[in-house]
Amino acid sequence: MPKFNLITKGDRQSEGVAATLREALLQRGMTIDPENPDIVITVGGDGTFLRAIHRHLDDLDRCVFIGMHTGTLGFTTNYATDEWDLLVYDLTNHTAPIVTIPLLKVDVETENGSITYHAVNEIRVENIIRTQLLNVTINQTFLETFRGTGLCISGQVGSTAYNRSAGGAILQEGLDLLQITEITGIHHRAYRSLGSPLVIAKDSVITLDSDDFHGALLCYDHESVKLDHVRKITIRYAKQKAQVMTRADKHYFDRIKNLF
Ligand code: NAP
Secondary structure: OOEEEEEEOOOHHHHHHHHHHHHHHHHOOOEEOOOOOOEEEEEEOHHHHHHHHHHOHHHOOOOEEEEEEOOOOOOOOOEEHHHHHHHHHHHHHOOOOEEEEEEEEEEEEEOOEEEEEEEOOEEEEEOOOOOEEEEEEEOOEEEEEEEEEEEEEEOOHHHHOHHHHOOOOOOOOOOOOEEEEEEEEOOOOOOOOOOOOEEEOOOOOEEEEOOOOOOOEEEEOOEEEEOOOOOEEEEEEEEEEEEEEOOOOOOHHHHHHOOO
16 A cells, blocks of 8 residues: 655645545555655645655655645646545546656756755756856857846746746746746846846756856755855756646646736
8 A cells, every 4th residue: 555645834724634635545545654655745835845845855766746735726736625535536546647747956066076956946046145147058058148146947847936937938838948047137238148038958958157156045946055165057957757646637728827
């Protein structure tokens, strides 16, 4: 019998739904195993779903993730709170399709070697203290020197998150592309960069280098690290993919309609 973990947003509504779900799954013979689950169910929002994938990054080969949304329909959360019995039915009868979400990875070069981080939505370099200069190279071809607050590099799932707020395009489900979006770029006679979102092939390798990352943060989804002594970071799609139980009857465009 499959082992499951339930991760909630922590609010009263999510806790209540999670308790009902927990009981229903235990009654069907499943067991709770927060450390080595086969199924991870989140109750909350897209943010809760992101955190669950980060928590189980080492279990992606084995785990299937299922998201229940306590608000409006989410992008990664496919079941509404009053559909908990449908979720249990789909899970036990294998009636819902499983899709894969490729993760992004960033290699950060430091004086002591390289450190790798993973993201579901996006990887951002942000400097809110001073103008950040970033030399952007794609597949070893120099593109531009960007000056401004920073850059957001997102995949398809992240296209509706920070990328959208920064003026990036929404990529339809299934389009596993990379998108580079400026975060308040400076554009005048002396400094010029592309100034519009750039969507590129999924196997692209993006390098951002700078002589001075002082004050800059590397943000990967809800996580962040300081880039103070870094010279170069490299971003691409990772080999790791998260398996997500989805809904054939919930069209992507219906989710988009919830955004406005
Ligand atoms: P968070 O509270 O977990 O999320 C911030 C908002 O972004 C929430 O409304 C969340 O939806 C929504 N969201 C997250 N992933 C999404 C996706 N793939 N598509 C559409 N909406 C999505 O915030 P956090 O802990 O700071 O960071 C988590 C993520 O939030 C980041 O990866 C970033 O993309 C996004 N974020 C966006 C902005 C912005 O747009 N200015 C600022 C900060 C962070 P739920 O309410 O369903 O959880």
